[in-house]
């Protein structure tokens with residue numbers, strides 16, 4: 001399952017956001033730096049309107065959406081890469097994530113202490129990104145040392161790896177993220193095992209007060225400027241609004257959001273952006289039991305996609321009855337679609353497309 005790590009300076013709203021993300025989350029938000037000591041993990045569902053349609057067509061009893069795992073990673077402060085605050089342990093937790101959501105404080109509230117005293121998203125982002133870069137630098141240098149020691153008789157692989165590591169070292173040494181080293185695919189593959197933090201895709205979650213949710217503010221614009229330089233995404237969210245929404249009935253939710261001039265608090269956009277960021281694709285299976293979304297990466301073949309359901313399905317794959325979501329919705333039923341010849345029989349070579357509805361035939 002896709003795993004996204006939530007990072008940011010203390011008191012920027014990470015726990016509030018995480019709690020809102022996972023309705024029954026155990027993490028406690030409090031106006032106190034370092035209050036989140038254990039990494040908190042929770043899964044959320046990816047909203048997808050197409051599932052409702054499919055469940056209607058398939059008369060499915062249940063809808064099972066795709067899921068993303070979020071990890072609330074506290075303790076990133078200036079000096080974390082040197083072991084300050086809760087230090088390196090937390091950087092290790094981010095290493096295991098596929099994407100990073102960096103919460104940036106874009107709200108003012110004199111009652112809530114900011115570790116750096118003022119509200120300044122550009123500075124906050126720089127602090128966090130510098131810590132991530134320094135941690136990567138330490139990782140790269142450790143590896144260089146080992147590779148040099150272990151390969152006294154120079155092998156081709158080792159010298160290629162060293163070449164790549166040196167490039168990374170140069171970039172990271174200037175406090176730049178590893179993605180600025182512009183490695184090609186072969187180079188990236190040679191060092192992928194290092195799980196460098198600053199190579200991971202990043203989303204900036206600009207956390208605004210409820211009054212700024214509809215319009216954004218000058219701080220959000222700063223975040224946007226930084227993100228566009230890095231090809232990163234920005235989502236405006238109000239952790240505060242999301243926290244309040246949890247407590248409300250559906251009718252009150254609507255009224256509250258309307259009064260703020262928005263249709264949602266930003267959480268759904270955040271989940272969707274996280275999912276899209278990784279170039280993930282969704283295919284569906286539909287039956288009387290359930291209409292279900294499955295997550296695959298772009299370019300997966302039909303047997304690989306079947307393997308996401310069960311590894312036996314990949315091994316025993318024969319073919320897949322396949323129809324695009326739009327075609328199925330237009331014809332209104334699988335039967336009608338078959339009569340019109342819109343259901344294709346796809347073999348092992350087929351590359352699964354976004355929105356395919358599939359039925360796998362296997363010899364298992």
Ligand SMILES: Nc1ncnc2c1ncn2[C@@H]1O[C@H](COP(=O)(O)OP(=O)(O)OP(=O)(O)O)[C@@H](O)[C@H]1O
Nearest residue numbers: 010011012013014015016029030033034208239240
């Ligand atoms: N958008 C917002 N507008 C106003 N207040 C907010 C907003 N988001 C969060 N807060 C408030 O800021 C305070 C700090 O939030 P929170 O505890 O979630 O921060 P944190 O980043 O998880 O901190 P730590 O790393 O110390 O755990 C809380 O009192 C929370 O209610």
